[in-house]
Amino acid sequence: MTQVDLVPLLVVGAVLVGVFGLLIGSFLNVVVYRVPNGLSVVNPPSACPGCGADIKPYDNVPVLSWLVLGGRCRACREPISVRYPLVELAGGVAFIGVAGWWTSVTGLTETVSGIVASGLGLVAFLYLAAVSLALGLIDLDLHRLPDRIVLPAYVVLTVLLGASALLDGRPEALGRAVIGAAVLAVFYLILATVKPGAMGLGDVKLAGVLGLALAWLGWPQLIVGAFGAFLTGGLFAVSLLVTGRARRGSGIPFGPWMLLGAWIGAVAGEPVATVYLSSLGLA
Incomplete structure (x- = not known):
């Protein structure tokens, strides 16, 4: 198959x-609202928060339904927040971004085990992307990182990434992931202990999840991802102080910056580490 033949397949994919x-x-909109309130994400069906009318399937098409309805409930015409289609988008x-990144990282393989291993890895990071969106929004809204989302991520990622590593003949990646999860979680636990209030236990638990995924990719990804959280979070905090939108001691959720830093580490960790080491004459 030529490279030209692959283009339509990549577009369709x-x-x-x-x-x-x-x-x-669309499902994450439900998760972000219901999980912090201890509600089921399955029942009852989605309904208008204004009048309580059930949302019909044809009014629940991501982004498109909101546009067709003009951002209002079909039954009561109450406005529906633009946040819903933005989260869907x-x-x-x-x-698409995660799939494109993963394809560039793993390339194409012709063996069955290689295809399955790559597929499992892709599913793992798509899952992490969904979790990142949900946790980031909840932490921004409520300054919380619910255990109902964080703790299952340990199991899901360990199973998917572990199976991928073993099928790909890289058992060391699984061992590295376990070590990375422990190291980053302990690091955040120390920070939370030394300076109470600066970090919450939710941050500590999330650190383990991110450490697992990043270390599975490699040590450079883990190091850059961990540092990236403090860099991006610090820059955001400084910008709030400079613009007067926050004062010293203001509570700023750190979860979104942990997640952003982790994705920076995952996508750019290796080249960033290479450039840094090269500047020191070590690479």
Whole structure:
């Protein structure tokens, strides 16, 4: 198969992944509202927060339904927040971005085990992307990182990434992931202990999840991802202080910056580490 022949397949694949991401984004809107309130994400069906009318399937098409309805409930015409289609759109964009990044990292393989291993890795990081969106929004809203989302991520990522590593003949990646999870979680636990209030236990638990995924990719990804959280979070805090939108001691959720830093580490950790070491004459 020539390179030209692959183009239509890649386009179709991107569209399918994007549509799946839109659907996941729609589900994340439910997760972000219900999980912090201890509600089921399955029942009852989605309803208008204004009048309580059930949302029909044809009014629940990601992004499109909101546009067709003019951002209002069909039954009572109450406004529906623009946040809903934006989260759906973010899901689609994130999934396409993750799939594109993963394809560039792993390349194409012809062996069955290699294809399955790559597929499992992709599913793991798509799952992490969905979790990142949900946790980032909840932490921004409520300064919380719910255990109902964080703790299952340990199991899901360990199973998916562990199976991928073993099928790909890289058992050391699984061992590295376990060590990375422990190291980053302990590091955050020390920070939370030394300076109470600066970090919460939710941050500590999330650190383990991110350490697992980043270390599975490699040590440079883990180091850059961990540092990236403090760099991006610090810059944001300084900008708030300079613009007068926050004061010293103001509570700023750190979860979103941990997640952003982790994705910076995952995508750019290796080249960033190479450039840094080269500047020191060590690479």
